[in-house]
Amino acid sequence: MGSAYQFHSWRVFVIVCALPCVSSVVALTFMPESPRFLLEVGKHDEAWMILKQIHDTNMRARGQPEKVFTVNRIKTPKQIDELIEIESDTGTWYRRCFVRIRTELYGIWLTFMRCFNYPVKDNTIKLTAVWFTLSFGYYGLSVWFPDVIKHLQSDEYASRVKHFRNEEVSHFVFNFTLENQIHSNGEYINDRFIMMKFKSVTFEDSLFKNCVFEDITSLNTYFRNCTFVNTTFYNTDLEQYKFVDSELINCTFFHIRTGCQISFDDDYSAYWIYFVNFLGTLAVLPGNIVSALLMDRIGRLTMLGGSMVLSGISCFFLWSGTSGSMMIGMLCLYNGLTISAWNSLDVITVELYPTDRRATGFGFLNALCKAAAVLGNLIFGSLVGITKAIPILLASTVLVCGGLVGLRLPDTRTQVLM
Known part of the structure; x- marks a missing residue:
């Protein structure tokens, strides 16, 4: 921005990353409410119009715009209100708070356990394995890549x-x-x-x-x-x-100057970290385009399993990475292949749960994703100084196994559980 003012690199990075979030918040204000919510609050006409809009959009995409939207029966979901006696006359305020909190936690536990009941129990177990393996491998390698690139650059710098x-x-x-x-x-x-x-x-x-x-x-x-x-x-x-x-x-x-005297004007390592992350994120764009165009053609399961298996195979090419530039290329290839698995996994997860268990199941799997990410960061972070064979074998095995498990999931193209 010229010599008058200059952002620090991390601030620019944070601002750029925040722009999609702000755009999403603005875009959400223009999105219609879900039909289920409208039915729960008694707005049947609005729910009907949104369902008709979804139907017409899908039919135009299939080349059948003349098909008429017809509904024979709509089952209205009910909101269950449980009245709990909390000793309002004789109980103390902390006793009432304790009973209410315990009741809420018990309700959350019952809702969570419904994801492990028939008919979604098998799907939850398989999705747990896929989410865990994909998160473990992806976030683990995300930590491993920059440090390995830094080590290679340090060795190359020391060789000169x-x-x-x-x-x-x-x-x-x-x-x-x-x-x-x-x-x-x-x-x-x-x-x-x-x-x-x-x-x-x-x-x-x-x-x-x-x-x-x-x-x-x-x-x-x-x-x-x-x-x-x-x-x-x-x-x-x-x-x-x-x-x-x-x-x-x-x-x-x-007049000895103490403390940190590093000048980032001369040391570009900090800028290089953000540049590597930018290239890795930019490589996701073609993967998103490919998954959007091919998901309905080749199927969710084929894309999920194929993407994870290909991601695992691409890890073996890391053995040939002898310089920072080559490792950055491998990082872009890995991110481009993995994003298709993430996109198809999101779609499959939503479609395999009925609406009354969808939010709970998706929330549980996302929490599992974070736990797997932390575990992957710890394990792969400790393997930075070790030979590349160990993290490569670990990541490739985990991703391939997760892809094979994903192929065992039921096909969701034929029906969506509502």
Whole structure:
């Protein structure tokens, strides 16, 4: 946004992520109410019109716009109101609150257990396995990918390090940036280090005599087993922990800057994290388009099982990822394949539950999704430093097994439980 003002990267990221949420809230105000709710509150005409609108839209999509909407019978759902005696005359207020809370929790438990009763018990068990495996693999790899990319970039950066040995420099003024260097067994006599930036620089077994360090900014810079004699440090961020096993003789420190002195203008690692996430999210777009166009053609189960199996197979290509760029490509491929499974799983979950159990079943599976995500984050996060074979085998096996379980679900194209 120019030199006058600049957003920090995480704020831009949060604002961009919030825009779809705000758009959804605005769009919801233009959506009609559900027919079931209108029937419950006695607005039968409004419910009738919405059902007719849904029917006409579906018939136009099937190429049968002339088909007339007819309903022989509408079963109106009933709202069950239970009156509970809570000792209103003799009971205390906390006793009444306790009974009411217990009653509500018991009602929630009964509603939850209905998802494990006939005829939806088998569907709930299978959906539980599919939701758990998909969430475990997807969110686990979502944590694993950025850290592995960071490790590969660090190794690639370290492979380009420059070594300088046995340097003898005297009466020289250093006023430029040093980056990704190792200086060993050097002697620096009467030198001045003025307005410099040290980035990933290490001095080992070196001697600094009658030197001056002034206006120094450092990042990942250390002096190991070095000797400083009659050296002055003015307005630097060279704190004590950066002198590892070093000896300082008659040295003077003025205006030492403490705390975090990292400059994000020079270190693009933070921006890179958001850029990788942006590319991974952008790869979801073609997957969404494909799933929207093919779901009714090839079927929900075929798309669910096929997407999860292909996602598991794509994990094996991670073995060939030897650089950060290749791993980003694998991340985009994985996200593009997985999104079809998420879309079809949402549709299947809704269609396999009758309306009186749909919200409870969907809420339970989403809670399970969050638990699996946390477990996947913990497990895959701990495997970052281990060989890639373990997380790849784990993720691929989980996704393939979940896809095979998904193929065992009943076909929902023929009927939707209302």
